[in-house]
Amino acid sequence: METEDSKFQFLIKNLIKGLAWFAVIIVAYLLVQKELNVYREQISKVGNNMFLLLTIFTVSEIVFGILPPEIFMLIWKTMGDPFVYTINLAILTFISYGAGVVGYFIGLKFSKLPGFRTIHERWLAPYDRQLRKYGGFLVIVGAVTPVPFSATCMLAGSVNLPFRQFLLITISRIVRFAFYGSLVWFSTSYQ
Numbered sequence: 001m002e003t004e005d006s007k008f009q010f011l012i013k014n015l016i017k018g019l020a021w022f023a024v025i026i027v028a029y030l031l032v033q034k035e036l037n038v039y040r041e042q043i044s045k046v047g048n049n050m051f052l053l054l055t056i057f058t059v060s061e062i063v064f065g066i067l068p069p070e071i072f073m074l075i076w077k078t079m080g081d082p083f084v085y086t087i088n089l090a091i092l093t094f095i096s097y098g099a100g101v102v103g104y105f106i107g108l109k110f111s112k113l114p115g116f117r118t119i120h121e122r123w124l125a126p127y128d129r130q131l132r133k134y135g136g137f138l139v140i141v142g143a144v145t146p147v148p149f150s151a152t153c154m155l156a157g158s159v160n161l162p163f164r165q166f167l168l169i170t171i172s173r174i175v176r177f178a179f180y181g182s183l184v185w186f187s188t189s190y191q
Contacts, residue, residue: 010134010141015141025068048079065099074184085185097170097174104156120158138155139169153166
Protein backbone atom coordinates (compact mmCIF):
# COMPACT_ATOMS: atom_id res chain seq x y z
CA MET A 1 0.00 0.00 0.00
CA GLU A 2 1.19 3.48 -0.85
CA THR A 3 2.30 5.59 2.10
CA GLU A 4 1.00 9.09 2.74
CA ASP A 5 4.55 10.39 2.19
CA SER A 6 4.75 8.98 -1.33
CA LYS A 7 1.25 10.32 -2.11
CA PHE A 8 2.32 13.72 -0.85
CA GLN A 9 5.52 13.51 -2.94
CA PHE A 10 3.37 12.67 -5.99
CA LEU A 11 1.25 15.75 -5.29
CA ILE A 12 4.25 18.07 -4.78
CA LYS A 13 6.04 16.77 -7.89
CA ASN A 14 2.96 17.41 -10.02
CA LEU A 15 2.33 20.82 -8.45
CA ILE A 16 5.86 21.83 -9.41
CA LYS A 17 5.24 20.59 -12.97
CA GLY A 18 1.98 22.55 -13.05
CA LEU A 19 3.67 25.73 -11.89
CA ALA A 20 6.40 25.21 -14.49
CA TRP A 21 3.79 24.97 -17.27
CA PHE A 22 2.07 28.05 -15.89
CA ALA A 23 5.40 29.90 -15.97
CA VAL A 24 5.88 28.84 -19.61
CA ILE A 25 2.44 30.26 -20.50
CA ILE A 26 3.17 33.57 -18.73
CA VAL A 27 6.65 33.90 -20.27
CA ALA A 28 5.26 33.13 -23.73
CA TYR A 29 2.57 35.76 -23.20
CA LEU A 30 5.13 38.34 -22.05
CA LEU A 31 7.35 37.59 -25.06
CA VAL A 32 4.55 38.11 -27.57
CA GLN A 33 2.76 40.88 -25.68
CA LYS A 34 4.05 43.65 -27.96
CA GLU A 35 2.87 41.73 -31.00
CA LEU A 36 -0.50 41.20 -29.32
CA ASN A 37 -0.89 44.96 -28.89
CA VAL A 38 -1.34 45.16 -32.66
CA TYR A 39 -4.36 42.87 -32.27
CA ARG A 40 -5.71 44.46 -29.06
CA GLU A 41 -8.93 45.59 -30.78
CA GLN A 42 -9.63 42.09 -32.14
CA ILE A 43 -8.78 40.52 -28.77
CA SER A 44 -11.18 42.97 -27.09
CA LYS A 45 -13.94 41.98 -29.53
CA VAL A 46 -13.37 38.32 -28.68
CA GLY A 47 -13.15 39.14 -24.97
CA ASN A 48 -16.41 41.05 -25.12
CA ASN A 49 -18.23 38.13 -26.74
CA MET A 50 -18.99 36.44 -23.44
CA PHE A 51 -21.39 33.88 -24.91
CA LEU A 52 -18.81 32.62 -27.41
CA LEU A 53 -15.96 32.46 -24.88
CA LEU A 54 -18.02 30.84 -22.15
CA THR A 55 -19.45 28.30 -24.60
CA ILE A 56 -15.96 27.39 -25.84
CA PHE A 57 -14.67 27.17 -22.27
CA THR A 58 -17.64 25.07 -21.08
CA VAL A 59 -17.30 22.59 -23.94
CA SER A 60 -13.54 22.41 -23.37
CA GLU A 61 -13.96 21.81 -19.64
CA ILE A 62 -16.52 19.04 -20.16
CA VAL A 63 -14.60 17.37 -23.00
CA PHE A 64 -11.29 16.62 -21.26
CA GLY A 65 -10.24 20.24 -20.60
CA ILE A 66 -8.58 20.78 -23.95
CA LEU A 67 -7.97 24.53 -23.56
CA PRO A 68 -6.06 25.82 -20.54
CA PRO A 69 -8.16 28.30 -18.52
CA GLU A 70 -5.17 30.66 -18.48
CA ILE A 71 -5.85 31.48 -22.14
CA PHE A 72 -9.22 32.91 -21.13
CA MET A 73 -7.65 34.70 -18.18
CA LEU A 74 -5.11 36.31 -20.50
CA ILE A 75 -7.81 37.39 -22.99
CA TRP A 76 -9.71 39.20 -20.24
CA LYS A 77 -6.49 40.53 -18.70
CA THR A 78 -5.65 42.33 -21.95
CA MET A 79 -8.88 44.30 -21.57
CA GLY A 80 -7.38 45.89 -18.43
CA ASP A 81 -10.42 46.17 -16.14
CA PRO A 82 -9.77 44.44 -12.78
CA PHE A 83 -13.47 44.29 -11.84
CA VAL A 84 -14.50 42.66 -15.13
CA TYR A 85 -11.52 40.34 -14.90
CA THR A 86 -12.51 39.23 -11.39
CA ILE A 87 -16.15 38.63 -12.38
CA ASN A 88 -15.09 36.66 -15.47
CA LEU A 89 -12.63 34.66 -13.39
CA ALA A 90 -15.41 33.79 -10.92
CA ILE A 91 -17.62 32.66 -13.82
CA LEU A 92 -14.81 30.50 -15.24
CA THR A 93 -14.28 28.98 -11.80
CA PHE A 94 -17.96 28.13 -11.42
CA ILE A 95 -18.12 26.62 -14.92
CA SER A 96 -14.97 24.57 -14.35
CA TYR A 97 -16.14 23.22 -11.01
CA GLY A 98 -19.56 22.41 -12.48
CA ALA A 99 -17.95 20.72 -15.50
CA GLY A 100 -15.93 18.57 -13.10
CA VAL A 101 -19.13 17.45 -11.37
CA VAL A 102 -20.71 16.70 -14.76
CA GLY A 103 -17.55 14.77 -15.67
CA TYR A 104 -17.84 12.73 -12.47
CA PHE A 105 -21.39 11.68 -13.37
CA ILE A 106 -20.41 10.96 -16.98
CA GLY A 107 -17.71 8.64 -15.64
CA LEU A 108 -20.15 7.06 -13.21
CA LYS A 109 -22.74 6.37 -15.94
CA PHE A 110 -20.16 5.45 -18.57
CA SER A 111 -18.65 2.79 -16.30
CA LYS A 112 -21.97 0.94 -16.33
CA LEU A 113 -22.13 0.62 -20.13
CA PRO A 114 -21.44 -2.83 -21.61
CA GLY A 115 -18.45 -1.71 -23.72
CA PHE A 116 -16.74 0.06 -20.84
CA ARG A 117 -14.53 -2.92 -19.95
CA THR A 118 -12.94 -2.90 -23.41
CA ILE A 119 -12.35 0.85 -23.37
CA HIS A 120 -11.12 0.66 -19.80
CA GLU A 121 -8.61 -2.10 -20.54
CA ARG A 122 -7.39 -0.43 -23.72
CA TRP A 123 -7.06 3.23 -22.63
CA LEU A 124 -7.98 3.84 -19.00
CA ALA A 125 -6.28 1.08 -17.04
CA PRO A 126 -3.03 3.01 -16.34
CA TYR A 127 -4.99 6.02 -15.05
CA ASP A 128 -7.30 3.79 -13.07
CA ARG A 129 -4.24 2.25 -11.37
CA GLN A 130 -2.93 5.73 -10.59
CA LEU A 131 -6.27 6.79 -9.13
CA ARG A 132 -6.45 3.68 -6.98
CA LYS A 133 -2.82 4.19 -5.94
CA TYR A 134 -2.98 7.93 -5.20
CA GLY A 135 -6.72 8.33 -4.56
CA GLY A 136 -7.83 11.89 -4.01
CA PHE A 137 -4.30 13.15 -4.58
CA LEU A 138 -4.70 12.40 -8.30
CA VAL A 139 -7.95 14.39 -8.37
CA ILE A 140 -6.18 17.30 -6.64
CA VAL A 141 -3.42 17.12 -9.25
CA GLY A 142 -6.09 17.28 -11.98
CA ALA A 143 -7.72 20.22 -10.24
CA VAL A 144 -4.63 22.38 -9.74
CA THR A 145 -2.29 21.50 -12.63
CA PRO A 146 -2.60 21.39 -16.41
CA VAL A 147 -3.58 17.70 -16.18
CA PRO A 148 -7.06 17.65 -17.77
CA PHE A 149 -9.47 18.19 -14.88
CA SER A 150 -12.54 16.79 -16.60
CA ALA A 151 -10.78 13.56 -17.54
CA THR A 152 -9.65 13.14 -13.94
CA CYS A 153 -13.22 13.76 -12.75
CA MET A 154 -14.61 11.22 -15.24
CA LEU A 155 -12.09 8.69 -14.01
CA ALA A 156 -13.03 9.41 -10.38
CA GLY A 157 -16.67 8.77 -11.26
CA SER A 158 -15.87 5.61 -13.18
CA VAL A 159 -14.12 4.05 -10.16
CA ASN A 160 -16.86 5.23 -7.79
CA LEU A 161 -14.80 7.63 -5.70
CA PRO A 162 -17.29 8.68 -2.98
CA PHE A 163 -19.14 11.75 -4.25
CA ARG A 164 -18.86 13.77 -1.02
CA GLN A 165 -15.12 13.13 -0.94
CA PHE A 166 -14.92 14.12 -4.61
CA LEU A 167 -16.76 17.41 -3.96
CA LEU A 168 -14.46 18.30 -1.07
CA ILE A 169 -11.31 17.44 -3.00
CA THR A 170 -12.34 19.42 -6.06
CA ILE A 171 -12.66 22.61 -4.02
CA SER A 172 -8.94 22.80 -4.80
CA ARG A 173 -10.03 23.77 -8.33
CA ILE A 174 -11.42 27.00 -6.90
CA VAL A 175 -8.12 27.65 -5.12
CA ARG A 176 -6.26 27.04 -8.40
CA PHE A 177 -8.36 29.61 -10.27
CA ALA A 178 -7.93 32.21 -7.54
CA PHE A 179 -4.16 31.61 -7.37
CA TYR A 180 -3.49 31.39 -11.10
CA GLY A 181 -5.92 34.22 -11.84
CA SER A 182 -4.11 36.56 -9.45
CA LEU A 183 -0.74 35.47 -10.85
CA VAL A 184 -1.95 36.19 -14.41
CA TRP A 185 -3.18 39.62 -13.37
CA PHE A 186 -0.11 40.67 -11.38
CA SER A 187 2.60 39.00 -13.46
CA THR A 188 1.40 40.69 -16.64
CA SER A 189 0.55 44.09 -15.16
CA TYR A 190 3.89 45.88 -15.35
CA GLN A 191 3.30 47.14 -18.94
